[in-house]
Amino acid sequence: xxxxxxxxxxxxxxxxxxxxxxxxxGYTVYGLVRRLSSPNxxxxxxxMDQVQLLDGDMTDQSSILTALKxxxxxxxxxxxxxxxxxxxxxxxxxxxxxxxxxxxxxLEAAKEVVHDARIYxxxxxxxxxxxxxxxxxxxxxxxxxxxxxxAKLFAYWAxxxxxxxxxMHVSNxxxxxxxxxRRGLEFLTRKVTHGVxxxxxxxxxxIELGNLDAKRDWGYAPEYVDAMWRMLQQPKPDDYxxxxxxxxxxxxxxxxxxREVGIKDWEKHVRTDAKHLRPAEVYTLCGDASKARRVLGWxxxxxxxxxxxxxxxxxxxxxxx
Ligand code: NAP
Ligand code: GDD
Numbered sequence: 001x002x003x004x005x006x007x008x009x010x011x012x013x014x015x016x017x018x019x020x021x022x023x024x025x026g027y028t029v030y031g032l033v034r035r036l037s038s039p040n041x042x043x044x045x046x047x048m049d050q051v052q053l054l055d056g057d058m059t060d061q062s063s064i065l066t067a068l069k070x071x072x073x074x075x076x077x078x079x080x081x082x083x084x085x086x087x088x089x090x091x092x093x094x095x096x097x098x099x100x101x102x103x104x105x106x107l108e109a110a111k112e113v114v115h116d117a118r119i120y121x122x123x124x125x126x127x128x129x130x131x132x133x134x135x136x137x138x139x140x141x142x143x144x145x146x147x148x149x150x151a152k153l154f155a156y157w158a159x160x161x162x163x164x165x166x167x168m169h170v171s172n173x174x175x176x177x178x179x180x181x182r183r184g185l186e187f188l189t190r191k192v193t194h195g196v197x198x199x200x201x202x203x204x205x206x207i208e209l210g211n212l213d214a215k216r217d218w219g220y221a222p223e224y225v226d227a228m229w230r231m232l233q234q235p236k237p238d239d240y241x242x243x244x245x246x247x248x249x250x251x252x253x254x255x256x257x258x259r260e261v262g263i264k265d266w267e268k269h270v271r272t273d274a275k276h277l278r279p280a281e282v283y284t285l286c287g288d289a290s291k292a293r294r295v296l297g298w299x300x301x302x303x304x305x306x307x308x309x310x311x312x313x314x315x316x317x318x319x320x321x
Pocket of ligand 2: 210
């Protein structure tokens with residue numbers, strides 16, 4: 001019989017790629033979707049007749065319970081989150097509710113309905129925050145720097161606790177930044193590639209950014225959802241860092257994006273404004289994914305120049321003539 005999987009956050013960047021991957025593997029795929037006044041289904045429009053959508057919200061215990069009763073999944077991927085770090089400073093309580101308590105609501109529902117289901121939690125390199133060593137691995141101490149990071153830290157430990165206390169198969173994927181043509185426009189990479197496409201097509205003159213010196217380990221999202229799946233195929237639950245192992249500045253990303261459209265004097269098109277700075281910044285991130293390579297057989301393939309190319313080309317196409 002086909003395995004069933006339930007994805008929270010199925011309308012997001014990762015949720016949509018993961019749904020594609022699981023459908024290709026023959027899974028029956030369920031997706032938890034919250035009610036919005038205008039449905040946000042752009043990322044899964046092409047999958048609407050294949051994914052079974054379930055009403056639910058991570059802030060609502062009974063809807064999560066009902067969704068698990070209806071889907072009875074073998075695997076649960078918890079990707080739902082208020083995932084924008086900047087917003088978490090303005091909406092700390094909502095972020096804690098969705099990203100922190102939401103995971104506990106899901107674990108409680110799973111404990112009751114599908115105790116043996118394998119569960120993936122979308123943990124993050126934001127847990128390392130003010131980094132204590134570089135590169136960061138599964139043993140690096142945490143020091144989150146935002147309400148988002150703090151909520152995700154609570155969720156991380158809740159997963160470890162449900163594993164130890166109830167013997168549940170819960171794994172944390174500590175994923176470093178991963179991007180794609182489906183990334184939200186508020187995130188740095190998409191803001192830049194979309195902005196560059198607009199400038200190249202004569203529809204805009206500038207991009208306005210914050211800290212150009214921040215460093216991130218940026219990978220390609222479709223490869224990262226494969227790592228999620230691999231974690232749940234392991235006989236024992238565990239925690240894994242998923243990253244490329246390369247770290248680049250925001251400035252380098254911007255320069256590469258402008259290079260894709262033949263603009264060399266990129267500084268002329270970039271303004272900075274303090275409103276894009278964060279009250280506490282994560283200055284640098286670089287992941288050591290050697291455990292994932294060894295145990296899961298997973299390795300990042302797409303490096304930064306190729307990632308930038310994919311994203312700029314998709315935005316040029318979207319922005320049009
Ligand atoms: P995303 O594009 O922002 O997607 C977030 C998803 O969560 C959307 O489907 C959103 O639904 C859903 N959601 C938000 N609030 C909800 C609520 N109250 N109830 C139910 N669903 C809700 O994020 P992503 O980039 O795909 O990331 C997926 C997960 O990985 C997130 O948990 C993120 O924090 C984590 N993560 C991401 C990265 C990265 O670099 N992308 C790295 C590490 C960890 P709507 O469409 O209705 O808004
Ligand atoms: N968004 C944004 N907008 N970021 C900017 C800007 C700007 O105008 N200018 C500079 N930056 C810098 C930010 O200060 C940060 O250092 C870096 O660019 C990346 O910012 P984001 O793309 O917003 O991502 P993030 O690293 O804060 O968080 C993402 O990655 C995490 C994993 O490390 C999100 O996807 C999180 O959900 C995820 O957990």
